[in-house]
Amino acid sequence: MKNLLLLLLILCSPLVKGNTPMNRGMIAIHQGNGVVNVSWRLFAADSEGVTFDLYRSTNKQEAIKLNDSPLSKSTYFVDKGVDTSLDQYYILYARSGKEREAVKIASYLLTPELASVPYLSIPLEPLPFDTAHVFQPNDASVGDLDGDGELEIVIKRMGAFYACSQKGVSPHSMVLEAYKLNGQRLWQIDLGVNIRQGAQYFQFLVYDFDGDGCAEVAIKSSEGTRFGDGRVIGDTDGDGITDYVIRDPSLRTYGKILSGPEFFSVVDGKTGKELARGPYIERGRSEDWGDDYGNRVDRQLGAVGYFDGKHPGIFWGRGYNGRSAMQAWNFRDGKLVHLWSFDTADSPEFKDYEDQGNHNIRVADVDGDGCDEIIYGACAIDHDGAPLHTTRLGHGDAMHLTDIDPFRLGFEVWQGHEYPPAGSSLRDACTGEILFRIPSSEDVGRAMCADIDPRYPGCEVWSSHSGGLYSCKGEKISDKIPSVNMAVWWDGDLSRELLDGVRIQKWTGDGMEILFDGKDKGILSNNGTKANPCLSADILGDWREEVIWRSADNNELRIYLTPYETEHRFPTFLEDHIYMLSVVTENVGYNQPPAPGFYFGTDVTNSHE
Numbered sequence: 001m002k003n004l005l006l007l008l009l010i011l012c013s014p015l016v017k018g019n020t021p022m023n024r025g026m027i028a029i030h031q032g033n034g035v036v037n038v039s040w041r042l043f044a045a046d047s048e049g050v051t052f053d054l055y056r057s058t059n060k061q062e063a064i065k066l067n068d069s070p071l072s073k074s075t076y077f078v079d080k081g082v083d084t085s086l087d088q089y090y091i092l093y094a095r096s097g098k099e100r101e102a103v104k105i106a107s108y109l110l111t112p113e114l115a116s117v118p119y120l121s122i123p124l125e126p127l128p129f130d131t132a133h134v135f136q137p138n139d140a141s142v143g144d145l146d147g148d149g150e151l152e153i154v155i156k157r158m159g160a161f162y163a164c165s166q167k168g169v170s171p172h173s174m175v176l177e178a179y180k181l182n183g184q185r186l187w188q189i190d191l192g193v194n195i196r197q198g199a200q201y202f203q204f205l206v207y208d209f210d211g212d213g214c215a216e217v218a219i220k221s222s223e224g225t226r227f228g229d230g231r232v233i234g235d236t237d238g239d240g241i242t243d244y245v246i247r248d249p250s251l252r253t254y255g256k257i258l259s260g261p262e263f264f265s266v267v268d269g270k271t272g273k274e275l276a277r278g279p280y281i282e283r284g285r286s287e288d289w290g291d292d293y294g295n296r297v298d299r300q301l302g303a304v305g306y307f308d309g310k311h312p313g314i315f316w317g318r319g320y321n322g323r324s325a326m327q328a329w330n331f332r333d334g335k336l337v338h339l340w341s342f343d344t345a346d347s348p349e350f351k352d353y354e355d356q357g358n359h360n361i362r363v364a365d366v367d368g369d370g371c372d373e374i375i376y377g378a379c380a381i382d383h384d385g386a387p388l389h390t391t392r393l394g395h396g397d398a399m400h401l402t403d404i405d406p407f408r409l410g411f412e413v414w415q416g417h418e419y420p421p422a423g424s425s426l427r428d429a430c431t432g433e434i435l436f437r438i439p440s441s442e443d444v445g446r447a448m449c450a451d452i453d454p455r456y457p458g459c460e461v462w463s464s465h466s467g468g469l470y471s472c473k474g475e476k477i478s479d480k481i482p483s484v485n486m487a488v489w490w491d492g493d494l495s496r497e498l499l500d501g502v503r504i505q506k507w508t509g510d511g512m513e514i515l516f517d518g519k520d521k522g523i524l525s526n527n528g529t530k531a532n533p534c535l536s537a538d539i540l541g542d543w544r545e546e547v548i549w550r551s552a553d554n555n556e557l558r559i560y561l562t563p564y565e566t567e568h569r570f571p572t573f574l575e576d577h578i579y580m581l582s583v584v585t586e587n588v589g590y591n592q593p594p595a596p597g598f599y600f601g602t603d604v605t606n607s608h609e
Contacts, residue, residue, distance in 0.1 A: 021149055022041065022043075022144070022149055022151070022572070022574065022575075023041075023106065023148075023149035023150055024040040024041045024091070024105060024106030025040060025041040025106075025150075025151070025539070025540045025541055025572070026038070026039070026040040026041075026089070026090075026091065026106040026107065026108045026541070027039055027040075027108055027120065027540045027541050027561065028079075028087070028089050028108045028110045028114075029118060029119065029120065029561050029563075030082070030084050030110065030114070030115035030116075030117075030118060031118050031563050032118060034080060034081050034082045034083065034084065035078060035079070035080050035082070036078075036079040036080075036082045036084070036087070036089075036110065036115075037076065037077075037078055037079075037561065037562075037563055038054060038076070038077045038078075038079055038089050038108070039075060039076045039077075039540070039541030039542045039561065040052075040075050040091060040106050040541060040542065041075065041541065041542065041571075041572045042075050042542065042543070042569050042570065042571050042572065043571055043572065043575065044571040044575050046571070049072075050093065051070035051071055051072045051093070051094035052067075052070065052071045052075065052091045052092065052093060052094055053065055053067060053070060053071065053091065053092045053093075053094045054066045054067050054071060054077050054079075054089065054090075054091050055089070055090050055091070055092070056079060056082070056087055056088070056089050057087070057088040057090075058082075058083065058085060058086065058087050058088075059085055059086050060086070060088070063088070063090070066079055070094035071094070073567050073568075073569065074542060074565070074566050074567060074568060074569045075541070075542045075569050076541065076542050076565060076566055078565055084110065084112060084115035085112060086109075086110075086111060086112065087109070087110040087115075088107060088108075088109050088110075089107060089108045089109075089110065090104045090106065090107035090108075091104070091105055091106050091107075092104060092105060093105065117558075118560075118563075119558045119559055119560045119561075120181065120540075120558070120559040120561075121183075121556055121557075121558055122153065122179055122181065122183050122556065122557040122558075122559070123183050123555065123556050124137060124155070124157075124177070124179070124185075124554075124555055124556060124557065125177070125185050125188070126555075127157065127175060129172050130159065130172070133553060133554045133555065134159050134171075134554070135157045135158060135159040135172075135175070135554060136157065136158060136159070136526065136550060136554050137155050137156075137157055137534055137550040137554060137556075137557055138155070138156045138157065138158050138526050138527070138534065138550075139155075139156050139199075139526070139534060139535070139586075139587035139591065140153055140154065140155045140156070140534035140535040140548055140557070140587065141153075141154050141204065141205075141206040141535065141583070141584060141586065141587050142154070142206065142535065142537065142539050142583065143206035143207060143208070143215030143217075143269065144208070144213075144214065144215055144269075145178055145186060145206075145214060145215050145217075145269030145270055146180075146186070146214060146269065146270045147212075147213040147214040150180070150181060151181070151539055151540075152178055152179060152180050152181070152186065152215075152269075153178070153179045153180075153181070153535075153548070153557065154176065154177070154178050154204060154206050154217060155176070155177050155178075155179065155534065155557065156174060156175070156176055156202070156204065156587070157174065157175045157176075157177065158174045158175075158197045159171045159172060159197065160197040160198070161197065161198055161199070161527065161528065162196060162197060162198040162201075162255070163198060163199075163200060164198070164200050164201070164256075164294065164295045164296070164297075164298045164299055165295045167251075167252060167253065167254040167255050167256065168254065168255040169245060169247065169254070169255040170196055170197040170255065173190055173191050173192050173193055173195065173197075173224070174190075174191040174195055174197050174202060175188060175189065175190055175191070176188070176189040176191060176204060176217075176219065177189070178217075178269065178272065179557070186228075186269075186270065186271070186272065187228030187270075187271055187272025188228060188272065189219070189225070189226065189227055189228055189267065189272050190225070190226040191219070191221070191222075191225055192221075192222055192223065192224025192225040192226065192232075192233070193224050193242075193243050193244075193245055194222035194223055194224050194225075194242075194243070194244050194245070194257050194260055194262075195220060195221070195222055195225070195257075196255070196256065196257055196298070199359075199527060199530075199589060199590060200298065200299045200300065200359070200589060201220075201298055201300060202219070202220055202300075203219075203220070203300065203301065203302035203585075203587060203588040203589070204217055204218065204219045204302075204587065205217065205218040205219075205302050205303070205304050205314060205584055205585075206269070206584060207304045207312055207584055208312070209266065209304075209311075209312050209314065209330075209331040209332075210331055210332055210333070210334075211311070211332070214268075214269050214270060215269045216266050216267060216268060216269050216275065216331065217266075217267040217269055217272075218264060218265070218266050218267070218302070218314045218331075219264065219265055219267060220262065220263070220264050220265075220280060220300070220302075220316075221233060221262075221263045221264060221265040221274075221277065222257075222260065222261065222262055222263060223235060223236060223242040223244075223260060223261060224242055224243070225265070227265075227267065227272055227273055227274045228267070228268075228271050228272015228273055229271060229272065229273040229274075231273070231274065233263070233277075236261050237260075237261050241260065244257045244258075244259050244260035245257055246258065252293040253293050253294045256293075256294040256298070257298075258283065258286060258294045258297070259283075262279075262280035262281075262282075262283060263277050263278065263279060263280055264277070264278050264279075264280050264314070264316060265277050265278075266314070266331050266336070275331075275334060276331060276334060276335060276336045277336075278329060278336045278338075280316065280318075281316055281317075281318040281325050281326070281327055282325075283297055283318075284297075288323060288345065289318075289319050289321075289322050289323045290319075290321055290322030290323065290355075291322075295321075296319055296320075296321045296322045296323075297318070297319065299318070299319055299320055299321060299357075299359075300316070300317065300318050300319075301315075301316070301317035301318075301320070301357070301360075301361045301376075301588055301589060302314075302315060302316050302317070302361075302585070302588050303315040303317075303361050303363050303374065303581070303584070303585050303588065304363065304581055304584045304585070305328070305363040305372035305373075305374065305383070305581065306365075306371060306372045306577075307328050307339055307340070307371055307372055307383045307384070308330070308339070308371060308383075309369075309370040309371040309372075309383075311330050311332065312330075313328045313329060313330050313339055314328065314329045314330070314331060315327070315328050315329075315363075315374060317357065317361065317374075317376065319357070320355070320356070320357020320358060320359075320376070320377060320395055321355055321357070321395050322354055322355055323343070323344050323345050323354055324342075324343075324344050324353060324354060324355075324356070324357050324376065325341070325342070325343040325344070325345070326341065326342045326343070326374070326376070326381060326385070327339075327340070327341045327342075328340050328341075328385065339385070340384055340385030341385060342381055342385045342386075342387070349387075350387060352379075352390045352392050353376075353379045353387055353390050355394055355395055356376065356377045356378040356379040356390055356391075356392070356393075356394060356395065357376050357377040357378075357379075357395060358376070358377035358378075358395065358396050358397065358398070358399045358415070358589070359396070359397050359398075359589040359590040360397075360398065360399055360585070360588060360589045360590055360591070360592045361374065361375065361376060361377075361399075361585055361588055361589070362374075362375040362399060362400075362401040362413070362582065362585070363375065363578070363581045363582075363585065364401055364411055364429065364578045364581070364597060365383075366380065366388075366410065366411055366429040366430040367382070367388070367430045368410075368430075369383070371383035371384075372581075373388060375399070375401055375413055375429060377395060377396060377399065377415070378390060378391045378392065378393045378394055378395070378396065378415060378417065378425075379391070379432075380429070380430075380432065388430075388432075389430075389431060389432030390432065391425065391427060391432050391434060393415075393417050393422040393425055393434075393437075394417050394418060394419045394422055395417070395418045395419070396415050396416045396417045396418055396422075396444065396447070397416060397418065397444070397445050397446065397447075397590055398415070398416045398444075398445075398446055398447040398448070398463075398590065398592060399413060399414070399415040399416075399447070399592065400413070400414045400415075400447070400448070400449035400592065400593075400595060401413050401429055401578075401582075401595065402449070402459065402578070402595035402596060402597065402598075402599070402600075403597070403598055403599035404426065404449055404458060404459040404461065404472050404599075405426075405435070405458050405459075405472040405473065406457065406458050406472075406599040406601075407457070407458070407472075408428075410428065410429060410430055411428075411429035411430070411597070412426055412427065412428060412429055412435065412472075413426070413427050413428075413429045414426050414447060414449040414459075414461045415427070415447060416444035416445065416446060416447030416463045416464070416465075417440075417444055418443045418444065418445075419443070420439075420440055420441045420442060420443070421439040421440060421441060422437075422439070422440070422444075423437060423438045423439040423440035423444055423463075423465065423466075424437065424438045424440065424444055424447055424461070424462075424463040424465070424466050425437040425438075426461060426472070426474070435474070436470075436473075436474035438463070438465075438466045438467070438470070440463075440465040440466075442465055444463050444464055444465045444466075445464050446463060446464040446484040446485060447461075447462070447463035447464070447466075447484070448461070448462055448463070448482070448483075448484045448485070448486075448487060448498070449461045449487075449595075450487040450496035450498070450593075451494075451495055451496055451599075451600070451601030451602060452482060452487075452495055452496055452497075452498065452506075452507040453469070453477065453478075453495070453507060453509060454493075454495055454601075454602035454603075455477075455509070456471045456472075456475075456477055457472075457601070457603055458471065458472030458473070458599065458601065459472055459599070459601065460472070460477070462481055462482060462484065463481075463484065464481070464484050466481065467479070467481070468480065468481060469481065469482060478509070478510070480510065480511065482498055482505075482507045482512060483498040483499075483500040483505055483512060484498075484500075485498075485499065485500040485501075485530070485531050485532065486498070486499035486500065486531075486532055486533070486536060486591070486592075486593045487499060487593045488504060488536050488545045488547060488593065489538075489543070489544045489545045490504050490515060490516070490544060490545065490562050490564070491506065491515055491562065491564040491566075492562075492564045492565055492566035492567065492568070493566075493568075493602065494568060494600070494601055494602045494604055495507075495601065495602050496601075497515060498512070499532075499533070499536060499547065499593070500531055501518075501525045501531040502517070502518030502519060502521070502523050502524065502525055502533075502549060503516065503517050503518065503519070504516035504547070515564075516560070518549065518560075522551055522552045522553075523549040523550065523551060523552060523558055524549065524550055524551075524552050525549065526550065527590075527591070530590055530591065532591040533547050533548055533549045534548040534549060534550055534557060535547075535548045535583075535586060535587070536548070536586075536593055536594075537573075537574075537583045537586065537594050538572055538573040538574055538579075539559075539574070540559070540561065541561055542566070542569065542570075542572075543568075543569065543570040543571070543572060543573060544561075544562045544564075544566070545573075546559050546560060546561050546562075547559070547560050548560075573594070573596055576596045576597050576598070577597055578595070578596060578597030579594050579595065579596040579597065582594035582595055
C-alpha cells in the first residue's frame with residue numbers, strides 16, 4: 001500500500017495550473033536561547049536525490065556551513081548557539097561528483113528585530129477611524145500579488161460580526177488590505193457602506209486569474225466601494241442613492257441591505273485598482289429565497305475553479321438554505337466572460353438541489369474529466385453548470401474533501417448536516433453515494449476529517465454529534481470526540497494535529513496532548529465559537545503548515561511556524577491544485593482547513609529521498 005500511496009503523491013497529484021513560480025519560501029525563526037529554526041520549500045520539480053547545504057553569515061563575516069553532510073532527509077534545520085546579532089542564512093545545492101556552481105538558491109536575513117520574537121510579525125497600518133482598535137484582523141488569504149515569487153497576505157479587517165439572521169448597523173465599513181511579509185502595505189480597499197460585515201456576506205478570492213504571473217483579488221463590491229487607487233463606485237443607477245442600509249431600528253431588517261445594485265470586481269494585486277466589474281447574482285425579493293427578513297438571500301459563497309480545464313474561473317454562489325443560485329466567470333485580457341449560471345428556481349427538476357448548500361465550499365475535478373466541479377454542500381454542480389448529484393441530506397456548517405479512503409478510487413466528502421436526523425455523512429464526491437452515515441437528533445455544528453490515528457489507514461472522521469471517532473470505513477475506534485474545529489500539520493510525523501482557538505493538540509489515541517498553547521502569548525482567534533485563525537496553510541518553509549493569528553490588540557498579524565524537527569520531506573502542498581484551491585476558499589463562510597488532492601497520512605513514505 002505504501003508504494004501505491006507514494007506513486008499517488010509524486011506522480012498523480014495535479015499541480016497548480018497557474019504559471020507563477022514560487023520562491024523557496026525560506027525563513028528563520030529564533031525560538032529563544034540562541035536556537036534558530038530554518039526552513040525552506042522543496043518543489044516537485046526538484047530531482048529525487050536533491051540535497052542541500054545550509055550556510056550562516058553573522059555580521060557580514062565569512063559564511064560557515066552548518067551541516068556536516070548534505071541535507072537529504074528534510075528541508076528543516078535547527079541552528080544552535082546563534083547570537084542573533086545579524087544573520088544571513090542561505091542554501092546551496094550540495095556539491096556532488098560533478099561540481100555544481102555555488103549559487104545561492106534562497107536566503108533569509110534574520111535581523112535582531114526579527115529575532116526578538118518567536119514568530120514572524122506583520123504590523124498593520126492604523127485605521128484612522130478605529131481609535132478604539134475594535135476592528136479585528138479577520139480572515140486572510142495569500143497569493144503572489146506582485147510576481148516576485150513571494151506570497152503576500154490579503155487580510156479582511158472588520159468591526160462587526162453579524163449573521164444574516166441578525167439585525168444591526170455595522171460600524172464604518174469593512175476594509176481589505178494587502179501586505180508583504182516585510183510589513184509593507186501594498187493597498188487598502190474600503191468596501192463601503194453597502195457591504196455588510198459578517199462571515200456570510202463577503203468573500204475574497206486571491207488567485208492569478210489572467211495568467212500574467214501576478215495574483216488578482218476578486219471581491220463583491222457595491223456603490224461606495226473605494227479601491228486602492230482612490231476611485232469610488234458612485235451612483236451607477238442614477239437613483240440619487242448610494243447608501244441602501246435600512247436604518248429603521250423598529251424593523252426586523254434593521255441594518256441590512258436589501259436593495260440597490262450589487263457587483264463583483266477583479267482587483268489588481270499590486271495596486272488594489274479595479275480592473276473589471278461584473279454583475280453579481282441578482283438579489284430579487286427576499287421571499288424568493290425562503291424568508292421575508294433578508295436572511296437566506298444574503299448567504300453567499302465564492303470559489304476558484306478550472307471549469308474549462310485550462311483557465312481559473314471565478315465562482316459566486318447565493319443562497320444555500322433554500323433557493324441556490326450560482327455563476328461562473330473567466331477573467332482574461334482584462335475582460336470578464338460569463339461561463340454559466342445555475343439556479344434552483346429555473347426548473348422543478350432542480351428542487352432537490354435547494355437547501356443543500358453549506359457555510360463553506362469545496363472545488364475539485366471529482367469525475368476525472370479534467371475540469372473542476374463545485375461541491376456545494378450536500379450537492380455537486382458539474383463544471384458546465386449542470387447538476388451532478390444531490391444527497392438531499394441538507395445544509396450544514398462543515399465539510400471536507402480529499403482522498404479520505406485511500407482504498408477507494410476518487411475523492412470522498414465528509415459533512416455535518418443541520419437538520420435531524422441527517423447527522424454526519426461520508427459520500428463519494430463524484431456520484432453522491434452515501435458510504436456511511438451517523439444519524440443525529442440535533443444540528444451537527446462541527447465536523448472534522450484528518451489522519452490523526454496511525455493505527456488505522458486512511459483519514460479518521462468525526463463530528464460534534466458523532467458519539468466518537470470513526471475510521472474511513474465507518475468503524476468506531478474511540479468513544480471520545482477529539483477537537484473538532486480545525487486541523488494543521490504541525491509536528492514532525494505525518495499525522496495531522498488539531499487546531500482550536502490558539503491551541504494545537506495531538507490525538508494520542510485516548511486523549512489530547514497540547515503541542516502549542518497561545519493562551520498567554522498575546523494572540524486571539526476569530527469568529528467567536530468558530531475559533532479559527534486568520535489562516536492556516538503551508539505558506540512558508542517545508543511541507544508543514546503555518547498558522548496566522550491576530551495579536552490581542554488587533555494591531556499585528558503573527559505567523560507561527562512549527563518548532564519541531566522532522567525526518568520527512570515533501571514538495572510544498574501549495575503545488576497541489578486542490579490544496580491551493582482550498583486555501584483560496586478557507587476564508588469563505590465558516591473557515592475549514594485546506595486539504596490536498598491526495599491521501600496524506602502516517603502510512604505515506606517520503607518522496608525525493
